[in-house]
Amino acid sequence: MSPRLRKLALTAHVTSSVGWLGAVAGSLGLAVAAVVSEDIETVRAVYVTLELTSAYVLVPLAFASLLTGLIQALGTSWGLFRHYWVIVKLVMNLFAAVVLLLYLQTLSDLAGLASAPGTDLDTLRTPSPVLHASAALLLLLIATTLSIFKPRGTTRFGRQV
Amino acid sequence: MPRWVKVFLIVGLVLLLILVISLVLGVKHGPGMHSGHRPLVAAVATAAQPFSADTTGTHKS
Numbered sequence: 001m002s003p004r005l006r007k008l009a010l011t012a013h014v015t016s017s018v019g020w021l022g023a024v025a026g027s028l029g030l031a032v033a034a035v036v037s038e039d040i041e042t043v044r045a046v047y048v049t050l051e052l053t054s055a056y057v058l059v060p061l062a063f064a065s066l067l068t069g070l071i072q073a074l075g076t077s078w079g080l081f082r083h084y085w086v087i088v089k090l091v092m093n094l095f096a097a098v099v100l101l102l103y104l105q106t107l108s109d110l111a112g113l114a115s116a117p118g119t120d121l122d123t124l125r126t127p128s129p130v131l132h133a134s135a136a137l138l139l140l141l142i143a144t145t146l147s148i149f150k151p152r153g154t155t156r157f158g159r160q161v
Numbered sequence: 162m163p164r165w166v167k168v169f170l171i172v173g174l175v176l177l178l179i180l181v182i183s184l185v186l187g188v189k190h191g192p193g194m195h196s197g198h199r200p201l202v203a204a205v206a207t208a209a210q211p212f213s214a215d216t217t218g219t220h221k222s
Binding site: 088091153 | 162163165166169173
């Protein structure tokens with residue numbers, strides 16, 4: 001890749017990855033509001049919002065981060081399997097994306113329940129989104145830290161180059 | 162292999178082990194298991210009861 005293209009790819013990767021992290025932080029805030037709020041309308045609104053933001057913000061950002069990360073790794077001298085930190089980040093990114101896709105069903109169920117008239121607050125309230133968003137936030141913070149510090153360690157493939 | 166990679170591997174394996182053990186022990190987890198500790202279908206059916214009772218079309222708003 002030319003230097004200009006490499007910078008463009010890096011910008012896209014940082015933007016999508018940090019955007020994903022920010023969106024997860026926002027989701028965590030909403031999920032906490034649903035657990036602590038005594039106002040049922042607020043709790044209903046949170047679950048409907050969480051479903052929409054997950055499907056239309058979190059998922060696109062997660063896959064944009066994955067795709068731009070792959071381009072960044074394969075298009076530069078870092079490679080995909082040459083450095084341990086790149087492999088660890090790839091595994092974490094894939095894991096988070098798969099869990100997010102699986103969790104969409106739960107969020108859809110919760111949004112459906114929140115939309116159903118007559119659902120009481122105790123039925124609706126669940127700590128699950130708080131736990132999942134917290135875990136995702138921790139994972140993405142670790143990934144960001146790895147990207148910045150780039151800890152040493154080359155694999156067999158890295159040493160051959 | 163650097164020490165930090167070994168730490169990451171151990172933490173990952175421990176988490177995987179916890180997940181496998183919880184699945185083997187039958188701990189409920191996953192889609193549809195997070196609503197008030199009862200199946201979502203039942204919860205939705207309960208929530209929709211006031212409306213499903215009105216099937217005769219006699220209710221007018």
